[in-house]
Amino acid sequence: MSAETSKGGARRPRSVALVGPYGSGKSTLFEAMMGVAGAALKRPGTARGRSATTTLRLGHCNFLGDPWSILDCPGSVEFGYDTAGAIAVVDMAVVVCEPAPERAKALAPILKSLESEGVPYLVFINKIDTLNGGMPDLLAALQTYCKRPLVLRQLPIRDGETVTGFVDVVSERAYRYREGQPSELMALPPQMREPKTEALSGLIEVLADHDDALLEKVLEDITPTPEEIFRQLQKDQAAGGVVEVLFGAAERQQGIRRLWKALRHDGPDPMETAARKGIAADGEPLAQVFKTVHAGHTGKLSYARIWRGPVRDGATLDGTRVNGLYRIAAEEPAKVAEAGAGELVALGRLETIPTGATLSASGAAAKLPYPAPPEPVYALAITTEDRKDDVKLSGALQKLGEEDPSLRIEHDQETSETILKGQGEMHLRAAIERLAKASNIKVSAARPRVPFKETIRHAVHQHGRLKRQTGGHGQFADVKIDIEPLARGEGFRFIDRIVGGTVPRQYIPAVGEAAAEATRKGPFGYPVVDVAVTLVDGQFHSVDSSDMAFKTATRIAMSEGLQKAEPILLEPIDQVTVSVPNDYTPSAQRLLSGRRARLLGYAEKPGWPGWDDVEALMPEAEMHDLIIELRSQTMGLGTFRRRFDHLAEARGPLAERMVQEAAAAAR
Numbered sequence: 001m002s003a004e005t006s007k008g009g010a011r012r013p014r015s016v017a018l019v020g021p022y023g024s025g026k027s028t029l030f031e032a033m034m035g036v037a038g039a040a041l042k043r044p045g046t047a048r049g050r051s052a053t054t055t056l057r058l059g060h061c062n063f064l065g066d067p068w069s070i071l072d073c074p075g076s077v078e079f080g081y082d083t084a085g086a087i088a089v090v091d092m093a094v095v096v097c098e099p100a101p102e103r104a105k106a107l108a109p110i111l112k113s114l115e116s117e118g119v120p121y122l123v124f125i126n127k128i129d130t131l132n133g134g135m136p137d138l139l140a141a142l143q144t145y146c147k148r149p150l151v152l153r154q155l156p157i158r159d160g161e162t163v164t165g166f167v168d169v170v171s172e173r174a175y176r177y178r179e180g181q182p183s184e185l186m187a188l189p190p191q192m193r194e195p196k197t198e199a200l201s202g203l204i205e206v207l208a209d210h211d212d213a214l215l216e217k218v219l220e221d222i223t224p225t226p227e228e229i230f231r232q233l234q235k236d237q238a239a240g241g242v243v244e245v246l247f248g249a250a251e252r253q254q255g256i257r258r259l260w261k262a263l264r265h266d267g268p269d270p271m272e273t274a275a276r277k278g279i280a281a282d283g284e285p286l287a288q289v290f291k292t293v294h295a296g297h298t299g300k301l302s303y304a305r306i307w308r309g310p311v312r313d314g315a316t317l318d319g320t321r322v323n324g325l326y327r328i329a330a331e332e333p334a335k336v337a338e339a340g341a342g343e344l345v346a347l348g349r350l351e352t353i354p355t356g357a358t359l360s361a362s363g364a365a366a367k368l369p370y371p372a373p374p375e376p377v378y379a380l381a382i383t384t385e386d387r388k389d390d391v392k393l394s395g396a397l398q399k400l401g402e403e404d405p406s407l408r409i410e411h412d413q414e415t416s417e418t419i420l421k422g423q424g425e426m427h428l429r430a431a432i433e434r435l436a437k438a439s440n441i442k443v444s445a446a447r448p449r450v451p452f453k454e455t456i457r458h459a460v461h462q463h464g465r466l467k468r469q470t471g472g473h474g475q476f477a478d479v480k481i482d483i484e485p486l487a488r489g490e491g492f493r494f495i496d497r498i499v500g501g502t503v504p505r506q507y508i509p510a511v512g513e514a515a516a517e518a519t520r521k522g523p524f525g526y527p528v529v530d531v532a533v534t535l536v537d538g539q540f541h542s543v544d545s546s547d548m549a550f551k552t553a554t555r556i557a558m559s560e561g562l563q564k565a566e567p568i569l570l571e572p573i574d575q576v577t578v579s580v581p582n583d584y585t586p587s588a589q590r591l592l593s594g595r596r597a598r599l600l601g602y603a604e605k606p607g608w609p610g611w612d613d614v615e616a617l618m619p620e621a622e623m624h625d626l627i628i629e630l631r632s633q634t635m636g637l638g639t640f641r642r643r644f645d646h647l648a649e650a651r652g653p654l655a656e657r658m659v660q661e662a663a664a665a666a667r
Contacts, residue, residue, distance in 0.1 A: 012270045013342040015069040015305070016263060017086040019114075020096035021106040022075035022636065025126040027053050029096055029250040030072035036256045037061035037068070041331055054430045056082040056291050058303060058344060060327045063260050069344035077109070077636055078424035081406035084371040085290040085355065087113055089305035089344070091273045092238075093121040094259070099131040099247070101141035105581055106635055108145045112608065115147050118276055120240040120268055124259055125247035128156060128163050139245065144610075148243045149206045151233070152199050153262065154255075156247065157189060166247070166255070167192050169199045170229050177254045207232045210241050230265070238268040270342030274307055277368065285311045287347070287359045288368050292402050294438060298324065298333060300402075301346040302353055307368075309340035317350070317359040324348025355405050373405040375641055376421035377627040380428050380445040383418070389441045393418070396439035400431055407431055414527065415449040424627055450621045451572060452658065453647055454522035455530045456565035459484040464557025466549050477549035478539035479503065479511055483561045486530040488647060492519055495534040503538035507550045511535050514551035518558035523567045524659060529647070533558070569655050570647040572620040577613050578630065579605055580638040585612045587633045595622035617645060621654060 018026045031041055039061035057072035071090060073083040087093060093114055097107055114121050123142060125131075131138075135156060143150050157165040157174060165176040165186065174192065175183035188196070204224060208215040211232050217224050236242040246262055248255015271281060279286065291303035301324075311317070313325040313336070326333035326346040339345040353359065356370035384390050397409045397420075407428075408421040422428045428445070436442050460483050468475040486493065494512040503511070512535075519528035540550075576597065580588045585602060592599060597618035605611040618626075623642065630638040650658065 011066040013067040013069065013340065014092075014263075014267055014270060015071065015090040015342065015344050016267065017071040017073055017083070017090040017093045018096055019073045019083055019087070019093050019110050019121075020075055021103070021110070022052060022077075024075060024096045024098055025250050026075055026096045027057070027072055029094075029124065029126060029256075030057065030059065030070060032250045032253050032256045033070060033260065034059050034061050036253065036260060037063045039329060052076060052426075054079055054426070055293075056086060056303075057331070058291075058328045058346075059331065060329055060344075063264060066264055067343075068263075071344070076424075076426060077631070077639070078422070078427035079430075080109075080423065081371070081373055081404065082291065083110070084113060087117055087119055088370055089288060089290045090119065091270055091342070092263070092267050093119055094263070095121050095123045096126050097123065097142070098127050099125050099133075099138055101133065101138050103635075104138075104141035104145060105583075106637065107142070108581065108608075108610070109637065111145050111147075118240060120238055122237065122244040122246065122262060122266070123150065124255075125245065126250055128247040128255065129249045129252065131156060131163055132161075142245070146243060148240065149209075150243050150245050151203045151206050153203075153244050153246050154258070155192060155195055155199055157192060163249075166258075167196050168258075169196060169203055170226055170233070172196060172200070172226075177249075177252070179252045179254065181253075182257055183254070203233075204229065206242060207236060210236050234266045237266040238272060274341075277307075279307050279368070281308075283308055284361045284365075285309055285315070285317075286365055287311055287317065288370070289347075289350075289353055289355055289357045289359065290344075290370075292355045294399050294403060295333070298326070299349045300351060301326065301333070301348060302350045302355075302357075303344065303346050304359065306339050306341055306343045306345065309343070310338045311345075311347075312338040315361065317347070317361060318353065318357070318363040320350050320352060322347050322350065354402065373408075374423065376406075376408050376423065377640060378424050378428060379419050379421040379448050379624070380432075381415075381417040381448040382420050382432070382443040382445050385442045385444055392439060392441055393443070396435055396441050399438070400435060403434075404431065412448070412451070414451045417448055419448050420445075424631070425625075447624050452524075452526045452650070453570040453572075454524050454526045454528045454562075454567050455488075455570055455647075456483065456485050456528075456562060456567050458566050460561045460565045461536075462557045462561030462564070464553040464555070464560070466553040466556065474541075474544040475546070475549045475552070476539075476541040476544035477507070477546075477553035479535060479550065479553045479557055480537040481511075481515070481554070481557050481561065482532075482534040482536055483558070483565055484532045484534070485565075486532050488530055490530050492516055492529065493532040495532060497534055497536050498538070502540075503535065503550070504540055504545075507540065507545065507547060508535065510547040510550045511538075511554045514554035515558055517551075518555050518562070523563050524569055526569070528562065528567075529570070569650040569658055571650040571654070573617050573645050573648050574620050574623060574642040575645040576616050576618045576623075576640055576642045578616070578638065578640045579608070579611060579613050580630075580634050582610055582612045584634045584638065585614060588612075588614045588630065588638065591626075591629060591633060592616045592618060595619075595626065597622070618642075619648075619650075619654075620644075621650075 053074045059070045071086045154166040156163045167174045174188040176186045208218045286308040287304040289302045289304045358368045410419045465478045515533040522528040597616040600615040602612045602614040605613045
């Protein structure tokens with residue numbers, strides 16, 4: 001399918017996401033592409049002075065008359081949910097990487113995501129001016145992690161160790177780089193003739209696997225014409241059958257125009273993308289939100305892909321009026337009247353619409369697939385530095401969650417802490433900075449408290465008595481209780497074994513309530529679990545006894561009895577599954593063992609060739625910064641998932657420290 005509409009031959013707007021690992025130069029490439037397309041940013045950065053991109057950037061531009069939307073995706077895995085959202089809505093992706101074979105494995109999660117979604121993509125090897133080895137080794141390393149066949153579109157021309165230009169494999173032309181300017185045609189260097197012929201043969205063989213006519217020519221030893229090769233290459237690239245590999249140096253603006261031309265000629269049409277997603281060409285306007293931002297004077301902006309248009313400013317989508325429709329030019333929103341199919345635009349003030357929502361005029365459209373937020377792997381307990389901000393904090397955190405659904409805000413009932421959870425330390429620090437900037441709320445962050453529990457080793461019989469005379473009616477209650485340990489996980493149990501009315505029926509519920517309340521804070525200051533309290537005897541006074549008196553007597557008995565029952569500290573144990581490339585499996589096992597984990601084994605990660613899942617039981621007290629150390633040992637690739645498994649007795653230095661802290665607090 002061509003990239004033209006049926007109306008006057010005008011090109012449909014297309015979209016591309018720039019994805020790749022941290023440090024590969026995506027933001028530099030984004031700015032270079034925008035500049036070449038005549039939409040230079042107001043304050044372009046420099047590769048050395050630019051900080052890491054922590055949020056999605058959207059830019060609109062035109063290249064050779066074609067309208068494009070470009071998404072610059074964060075490279076850090078901690079902000080990967082933005083990348084997942086971008087992949088869900090774009091026509092194709094450019095995978096940006098460095099010319100280092102040993103770094104190829106860093107692409108594995110990104111390539112896995114693209115291939116799972118069926119998104120066509122090409123590879124752009126950035127920083128080609130730093131290439132040390134040969135292209136065959138680099139291509140082989142990349143192919144290890146790419147299911148689709150890679151086809152090399154260019155070969156580097158070197159002058160010593162310096163890459164000075166390239167050979168276009170299909171057109172068989174050579175070009176010399178000129179920094180900041182289009183490359184100029186040059187004579188094909190003699191030393192490049194043989195490599196060019198080999199690369200072209202390899203490209204044709206790959207394409208012949210998808211086309212019988214080309215295959216027939218290959219078998220008859222006939223070289224197809226460049227037009228035939230280009231035609232099949234465009235068809236296969238747009239359909240995701242092959243992956244073109246190009247290169248350049250974004251900081252020097254080398255290879256940028258060649259990349260643009262490959263996108264323009266070989267990228268899929270928006271209608272092809274819609275068909276791949278199962279979206280019918282005809283029907284009411286349809287859009288999908290992939291990013292939410294709160295943008296100062298413009299208010300809430302919902303970045304959306306228009307699957308069917310037009311969507312007009314003032315239109316009603318899912319019962320909510322669009323108050324402003326924007327394209328992003330030079331990183332500033334520019335208001336427009338309407339947007340057509342294929343565009344990525346910002347919709348204003350859709351206050352009740354979340355990220356991932358499918359929008360239509362009727363509000364009855366079937367929900368389009370959208371990635372679920374990843375489970376958190378890092379957490380901080382936050383408190384406002386100024387108590388007057390406590391009231392504002394809840395609303396500000398809600399906005400943070402709208403902007404980034406991979407953040408999770410929870411109130412821990414056991415520790416009474418507000419917990420901010422996310423994908424890593426940088427992720428949460430960035431969220432805290434946004435909180436201060438957008439809402440003027442400064443918060444302190446600390447390691448969350450571990451929800452320890454207590455239980456007892458031995459059964460005890462305990463007497464509790466209250467006798468108080470203050471003039472008039474006094475207070476009197478007498479209880480005798482048995483406190484016994486239960487099997488792990490049975491919780492709290494109260495049993496009434498009063499006979500003969502030694503404690504009247506109306507007071508027994510008060511005894512049960514007081515016994516349960518006493519387990520909320522044990523001798524070490526933590527909730528007591530897995531105990532049974534049996535009321536076996538007692539006394540009362542017809543005038544001075546009351547619910548309150550029996551509660552007080554029960555609390556006395558519980559406090560003294562729990563101390564005598566040899567209390568022990570329990571710590572939560574999580575079942576942890578650590579996922580790493582199998583090169584790092586031994587490192588992951590050592591890391592877990594060093595954190596008191598009990599290793600259960602490891603196996604190949606399902607659907608991830610070359611990756612392992614390492615299973616372990618690990619104390620929650622050791623989980624806080626696990627992700628930081630894990631990523632530092634695995635090129636940022638390692639991750640984990642966890643779930644609570646059981647409580648176990650805390651032993652060794654941890655238990656001793658917690659007991660000492662409890663004793664100090666009691667003094």
